Amino acid sequence: MSLSDWAENYPALLSGLWVSIRVTALALGIGMPLGLLLALSANSPKKVLRYVTIGVVEIGRGTPALVVLQIVYFGLPTVDVTFSSFFSAAIALALTTAAYTSEILRGGLQAVPSGEVEAASALGMVNRDTLRFIVIPQGVRVAIPPLMGFAVLIFQASSLAYTIALPELMSQAYSTGSSTFRYMSILSLAGLMYAAITIPASWLTGRAERRMARHL
Template sequence: MNSLFGFWSEWLPTLLNGLAISIEVTAASLLFGIPMGLLLALCRQSKLTPLRLLSIALIELGRGAPALIILQFVYFGLPNAGLSLSSFGSATVALAWNAGAYTSEIIRAGLEAVPHGQREAAAAIGLSRTDSLRYVILPQSLRISLPALLGFSIAVLQTSSLCFSIALPELVSQAYIVGSNTFQYMPILVLAALLYAAICLPATVAVSALERHLNRHSE
């Protein structure tokens, strides 16, 4: 047992560096992915058929294709079209697309959950369609969608583990490197799993508490 803890203490700084990169790529992906999801959700409800069809295509491709395939496509496929991105840039683009596709459905569900009477009330007081969306519909729908969006953010952090396949030195990639150098794969992967759990479990509890709080105040 002492040898295990000694092994972990020796390689913990390396894994923490990888965890920091995992968090950074997750944050960057969500920073672009959630606004993209909002835009796709609004476009999907548009009366303009070409815009609606384009948004549906982007959503279905982003949700239908595995995140690993999207990562491989962006990192290895785009250079053939003359666009080369770093591993961090590729991971951000791929995961942002995937996040945007999934969060668009979360946000769309939130938009549809707002009572129709709210739209009628906004029209009755003279608000335009844009102002109604901005001041009445979106604030309520995002409040409804918030717990699901935060829960999905945890899933994006876990999905970032796939970025080892494009040479991003994130947590899993660092664990594999240590395992290859020491031939101690099981201990180092257990430590990596514990680091993920140290973030994901408290975040899951916090999201559940927030959801209960919002539900209590909406009753």
Template sequence: MSDLLQFWLENLPAMIDGLFVSLEVTAVALLIGLPLGLSFALGVQSRSWAIQWLSLACVEIGRGAPALILLQFAYFGLPSAGLSLSSFTAASLALARTTSAYTSEIIRAGLQAVPHGQKEAAIAVGFSYLDGLRYVIIPQGMRIALPALLGFATTMLQATSLCFTIALPELLSQAYMIGTSTFEYMSILGLAAILYAAICIPATLAVGGLERRLSRHIA
């Protein structure tokens, strides 16, 4: 047991570096993907059939394409078209595309959950369609969708483990590199699992508490 702890302590700095890379990719993917997801959600509910179908196609293609395929395409496929991306940029864009597709459905469900009376009230006070969305529907819909969006964020952190396939030095990549040099794969992967859990478990508990708190106010 002491040997295992010593092994973990020796390699913890490199693993922490990898964890920070995972968190950075997750943050960038969310910063890009959430606004796109909101745009797709609004587009699917647009009065224009062309915008509806274009938004729906973007969502379904994004949901149907596995994140691993998008990562491979961004890093290995785009250079053949003359666009070479770093592993960090490719990972961020690929996961942002996945984020936009899945969060669009979460956000759309939140928008649809806003009571119809709120929409009628916005019209009654003279709001235009866009002002009603901006000041009434979107704030309330995003509040309803917030717990699910935060839960999805933890899923995206776990999805960064796929980025080891494009040589991004994230947490799992660091574990594999250490395992390759020491042949202690089980030990280092155990440490990686602990670090993932140290982020995801508290985040999941916090999301659950937030959901219960918001549900009381919404009710």
């Protein structure tokens, strides 16, 4: 490993890191609201909606993110829908996020004390208002620590986007390594860049869990 290699190739890898952060942010911004919608549907009193939602979630959880990525990027053009590599990666990771976070959020919603729901009903609140003002705010709050942990995993999974030529961090590292033949040095720098994001994020997740445990 050479510091001169790091100094020379740092700008290219930094631009790749920025792409990784952007695609992760977009995937989470789309996927988590979808996950909440799936969580609410999975708790629906309507059996058909509940079973269909559970089936969709299980398929989404059982399909590897890499396969979803390939389907979105290479499969959708067969139905005359074409996305750039950036939006393909964001959509694929958003679908994976929705499937996994729906279970996290459903657990959070079910953790809301039933007594509060009964009290809201006794006060004459309709189900929609009970969900909006009582169940969802508290359920999401309970789910925040595991959601933060999952966000770290999605950031790491963004490295899969190198398979569709998205110039994210891992793609830039491979490209630079193939042109300089200094794979160990370049990949080590890429690993440090990933760690610079994931280690503080994991620390924040642990701190959020401890704070939540005190309040609960």
